[in-house]
Amino acid sequence: MNSVQNPKVMGAFLIGFALVGGTYVVTNFGQAPAASPTNLTAAASEAPVRLFVPVSDSDADGVEDWQDQFVKAPAVVVSDITEETYTPPTTLTGQMGVSLMEDLLLIKGGGPLAKTEDQAVQNIVDRVESSSALDTLYDVKDVIVVRNNSNETVRAYGNALASIVLTYSDANLDHELLLLQDYVNQPEKVDNSKLLRLAEVYRDYRDNTLITPVPSNFIKSHLDLINVYHAMYMNITAMAEAETDPVVTLVRLKRYEDDTLGLRYAIENIYDAFSTYSSVFAADDPAIFFARFYQFGP
Amino acid sequence: MNFLFSCVEKLSLGLFALCFSFVCVYTPQVFVAEAGGVCVTATGPCAGELSNTTIAGNTGATAASAAVSATANVSTSASTGSTFLLDNLLDGIAWTLGKTILSQMTSQILKWVNSGFEGSPAFVTDMKGFLLNVSDEVIGTYLDELGGPFSFLCAPFKLDVQVAVAIAYETARSNGGILPPATCSLTGALENLEDFLGASGNFADNGGWSAWLKVSTQPETYTTFGAGIGANIQAQARLVNARGEEIKLLEFGGGFFSNKICEAIEGPSGPDERCSITTPGNVISEALTFQTSSGARTLIEADEINEIIAATFSQLTQKAITGTLGLLGLSPGTGYSYEGTPFTEELMAEGFTKDPESIYELIVDDLLIETTYETIASDYRDRFTIELLDPTLSAEKRTQYQDAVDDINTIRVVIGGNAADLTALRDEINLNRNGAGEINADPAALQSIVERYFDIPIHTEIEMNSNEDIWSNMLR
Numbered sequence: 081m082n083s084v085q086n087p088k089v090m091g092a093f094l095i096g097f098a099l100v101g102g103t104y105v106v107t108n109f110g111q112a113p114a115a116s117p118t119n120l121t122a123a124a125s126e127a128p129v130r131l132f133v134p135v136s137d138s139d140a141d142g143v144e145d146w147q148d149q150f151v152k153a154p155a156v157v158v159s160d161i162t163e164e165t166y167t168p169p170t171t172l173t174g175q176m177g178v179s180l181m182e183d184l185l186l187i188k189g190g191g192p193l194a195k196t197e198d199q200a201v202q203n204i205v206d207r208v209e210s211s212s213a214l215d216t217l218y219d220v221k222d223v224i225v226v227r228n229n230s231n232e233t234v235r236a237y238g239n240a241l242a243s244i245v246l247t248y249s250d251a252n253l254d255h256e257l258l259l260l261q262d263y264v265n266q267p268e269k270v271d272n273s274k275l276l277r278l279a280e281v282y283r284d285y286r287d288n289t290l291i292t293p294v295p296s297n298f299i300k301s302h303l304d305l306i307n308v309y310h311a312m313y314m315n316i317t318a319m320a321e322a323e324t325d326p327v328v329t330l331v332r333l334k335r336y337e338d339d340t341l342g343l344r345y346a347i348e349n350i351y352d353a354f355s356t357y358s359s360v361f362a363a364d365d366p367a368i369f370f371a372r373f374y375q376f377g378p
Numbered sequence: 379m380n381f382l383f384s385c386v387e388k389l390s391l392g393l394f395a396l397c398f399s400f401v402c403v404y405t406p407q408v409f410v411a412e413a414g415g416v417c418v419t420a421t422g423p424c425a426g427e428l429s430n431t432t433i434a435g436n437t438g439a440t441a442a443s444a445a446v447s448a449t450a451n452v453s454t455s456a457s458t459g460s461t462f463l464l465d466n467l468l469d470g471i472a473w474t475l476g477k478t479i480l481s482q483m484t485s486q487i488l489k490w491v492n493s494g495f496e497g498s499p500a501f502v503t504d505m506k507g508f509l510l511n512v513s514d515e516v517i518g519t520y521l522d523e524l525g526g527p528f529s530f531l532c533a534p535f536k537l538d539v540q541v542a543v544a545i546a547y548e549t550a551r552s553n554g555g556i557l558p559p560a561t562c563s564l565t566g567a568l569e570n571l572e573d574f575l576g577a578s579g580n581f582a583d584n585g586g587w588s589a590w591l592k593v594s595t596q597p598e599t600y601t602t603f604g605a606g607i608g609a610n611i612q613a614q615a616r617l618v619n620a621r622g623e624e625i626k627l628l629e630f631g632g633g634f635f636s637n638k639i640c641e642a643i644e645g646p647s648g649p650d651e652r653c654s655i656t657t658p659g660n661v662i663s664e665a666l667t668f669q670t671s672s673g674a675r676t677l678i679e680a681d682e683i684n685e686i687i688a689a690t691f692s693q694l695t696q697k698a699i700t701g702t703l704g705l706l707g708l709s710p711g712t713g714y715s716y717e718g719t720p721f722t723e724e725l726m727a728e729g730f731t732k733d734p735e736s737i738y739e740l741i742v743d744d745l746l747i748e749t750t751y752e753t754i755a756s757d758y759r760d761r762f763t764i765e766l767l768d769p770t771l772s773a774e775k776r777t778q779y780q781d782a783v784d785d786i787n788t789i790r791v792v793i794g795g796n797a798a799d800l801t802a803l804r805d806e807i808n809l810n811r812n813g814a815g816e817i818n819a820d821p822a823a824l825q826s827i828v829e830r831y832f833d834i835p836i837h838t839e840i841e842m843n844s845n846e847d848i849w850s851n852m853l854r
Contacts, residue, residue, distance in 0.1 A: 088387070091391065092391070095391060095395055099395060099398060099399060102399075103399075103403075106403070140650070141640060141651050141652065141653040142651075142652045142653045142654060143638060143653045143654065143655060147655055148638075154478065154481045154482075155481070155637075155638040155639065155640045155653055156481055156484045156485050156488070156637060156638070156639045156640070156658075156661065157485075157640045157641070157642075157651070158488070158639060158640065158641040158642075158661070166489060166490070166493030168490075169486045169489075169490075171482070171486075173479055173482045173483060173486070174482060174483065174485075174486035175486075176483065176690070177482070177483030177484070177486045177487045177490075178486055178487060178490045180483075180487075180686055180687065180690060181487050181490065181491070181662070181683075183686075184678060184682070184683065184686055185678070188678060197685075197686055197689065198689070200686070201686060201689045201690050201693055202693065204690055205690060205693040205694055208694065209694075220736060220737075221736050227743075227838055227839055228838065228839075229838050229841075257467045257468065257471070258467070260467075260471055261467050261470065261471055264471055264474045264475060264478070265470075265474060296838070299832075300832070322475060322478070323478065326475045326478040326479045326482065327479055327694070329475055330472065330475045330476070330479065330694060330695065331694060333468065333471070333472060333475070334694075334695070337468075
């Protein structure tokens, strides 16, 4: 009984209650009590009145506006296709269409002796991809190799590579996918000039890197970088043709994701190659770009 | 003393309460490091920092410090690898591109069709005759099968059905071989059955319920009309299949194939355009039919056209390009694995396949450097060894010379290996020379040579001259 009356025990109990109570209050304070459902009588509410929504055809072309939004591509105008003199298509898109139909007719006429539809499709796809998705690869004989791998040479080389990126970049350009999206969605309002400018940026990267003397220890990473620049140049150039020759754009988009990853790896590999020469670079060297790309890049 | 004890007691209790309260109300927060040059991990990308002094002291760095995220287009492009842009943009772009391709392809095909096919196969001008030939062959085979021992027709009316199908086909042949829809339905057949049942007036005399059950459940087998209908249906199916006109559901992106086709009309206030939504297959099919002699007959079904275009799209959009078409096989050492031929191998294979003399020249040049280096190193090793024989040599010099001899021996081992490897590669190339002295090795062999060459830790001329200067100074 004495222990019950012990003020220390009583104090501990009081503090404990206070803490628990305080925590409870803090936890629930401010929360509105859940409204208890009242009048739970089941009642079928009256269905809302269905109203007629008027349809419009603002361009008066016979296709209602709500349908128009599902057909975003330019309309095929039949009246325009009766030309007196036929000009074979010059774009890959047009050539692909005509080739497909020629093959389809030949399949019909040739019977069992003709190639199958699958073969026809594969031939067309192979032809399109080989003509638009394969790039020339730059190799050792295309670059200037120096035998000198001294610290000074490596430093100069690293700074030259980074300076090319810093000099020829254009900060006013968005990401190429954003530019492409704007272009394909609003071709009548947005032209492809920004995409073409961005392609020039990569072309400049490529051309200036090609003429930069490379120490022999850096040949592989150097060529990787050049080929990635070239691939990006080709990709973005193809994006700029989205309205004139969309098949080329589509085919290049297939490899675009790989190429952007390749770009990242190429720069990281350059960083790896320089990392063994870290002591030769100064804090204000442009080559620090590669380190910062590795550290803060994607 | 009691007061002091009481104070300590209260402080302890208060501290306990504080700790308890803190534990109750504390919510852990994820630590976010400020962007400014602090390495995230000790072993991550910063471990081998390009320059340790750089990151720590980049306050005054030049444009390089801001280049990564702000100005360098390579950075924004490479950021695509983060997949955010890919996930959010590429699908929409590809969809729009696909629609544009469809429109342009349709237009070009229509131009080509309306131009009279521009030298296309002549058979399209007599497609009707072509199709009839196909149909004749098919129906003949089928009629043979109907009369054969394994026919599904019951013997009593086998011949009747054969004749009926043949007559029906002949009647329909004027319409391109398309059989007319069956005019005698199952109901009609059962009416005939009732006649049969009522003729004798005695249900039991004609087989009873058992016969009735067979006839009623399998009319295609036990009644003339049922068999005829069945045969005609099968014949129709065969003819349809023979012309490749079977109906296939086109499932390509749900509505992707809808196109807006417009034609010029004369409106109340002048020329106008009237458009409708249809598929490319429809509009092309109509144009094809109009341009050929098949008249109202359809040359190629719209679905067939849609189907082949869809198959092409499917192939074109399939994610299959990697490696030499993409650049993912970039190079080893990135932690990236690639199943195909690495990009660098392709690169080297193509380059030296085109100009194999260039790799030969590199090998010969390097062999010369290694040989020269070996001569210099041997010379200095001998000179250091002679100096070490001098009993008056100071201990410090003796240590230096001994270290130099050890270094030279190590270098000579590498030189020996390099020289042997380079000589082997040179000889291998020479073995592949033809009578005219041209290198005639296959690309795979050249690629192997190039790979082995890049693996050799060759010495450079500068390295050689630098060591020569060091050894020369030591001996002064």
